[in-house]
Amino acid sequence: MLAENALTTLERMKLMLGLSDIEDEKVNLIVELLINKASSWIERQTGRHLGKRSYRQWYDADGQQELVTVEYPIISVEYVKEEGRLVNPNRYDYSQTGDVGVIYRDEGWMKAGYRKGLAYDIVAPKRVIEVSYTAGYVLPKDATDDEPQTLPADLEGLVWDMVSQAYTNLQNGSQGLSSFSISDVTWNFDKTQKSEWMQLVNLYRRY
Incomplete structure (x- = not known):
């Protein structure tokens, strides 16, 4: 089989x-x-x-404009959440970058993480961006x-x-x-x- x-x-x-x-x-x-x-x-x-399937995954909130998914090409995005809050789909786009697994957002994705030191800087991002999406090829x-x-x-x-x-x-x-x-x-x-x-x-x- x-x-x-x-x-x-x-x-x-x-x-x-x-x-x-x-x-x-x-x-x-x-x-x-x-x-x-x-x-x-x-x-x-x-x-x-490589085969088409659906995923629900969590990503680092590092403040970058490009959210890079593990699997690609992206076929559709069901939703994106930041710390449990839905992101308006009009605020991000993957039409030009979905083939390489990138969801782009002009103002950047949220930045959140663990803080440390006197300046209380973020030293490590938290994985609080949730993405539900479908990716891969039709075999x-x-x-x-x-x-x-x-x-x-x-x-x-x-x-x-x-x-x-x-x-x-x-x-x-x-x-x-x-x-x-x-x-x-x-x-x-x-x-x-x-x-x-x-x-x-x-x-x-x-x-």
């Missing part, structure tokens, strides 16, 4: 492997496991969840006519490349895939592939 974070479908992956006409439960299971493993590797490298397995895929094609293509390599390695080394352990599968990059794949992943990382 494909995992929730699978970045391609079984049908598309079998098409790329030239297995569309093969209906074999063992082959299907192997391909699904490889898809799941490749998808998890990509998510770990990007440092975020191929979740796409519909009304809500088409938004996962970038190059990320899905990276899964195809990784699974194709791993499947070929298994086929060549396990007597026609008659017996193997998915935990034994590793992504044995040659230097060119690793460089190209990591360059692609780096496009979707936040620095």
Whole structure:
């Protein structure tokens, strides 16, 4: 069974492997496991969840104009609260910066924190800004006519490349895939592939 974070479908992956006409439960299971493993590797490298989902999270009140969410791209913001008080949605915007996970506010977000010393300065911000929002891409397995895929094609293509390599390695080394352990599968990059794949992943990382 494909995992929730699978970045391609079984049908598309079998098409790329030239297995569309093969209906074999063992082959299907192997391909699904490889898809799941490749998808998890990509998510770990990007440092975020890629599939669309909703979140309720708390952020530091550091007084900056840019409130940077953990997950992105931002699809919608249900509400933002500062110390439990709703912020008027007309006072912030993410239409230009939502793709990188930024909710912008001209006058800046509130500043609140722990004070210390003779000047009673804030030495550490409090996490009192609450954001309820939806972020991420519509994955191929979740796409519909009304809500088409938004996962970038190059990320899905990276899964195809990784699974194709791993499947070929298994086929060549396990007597026609008659017996193997998915935990034994590793992504044995040659230097060119690793460089190209990591360059692609780096496009979707936040620095």
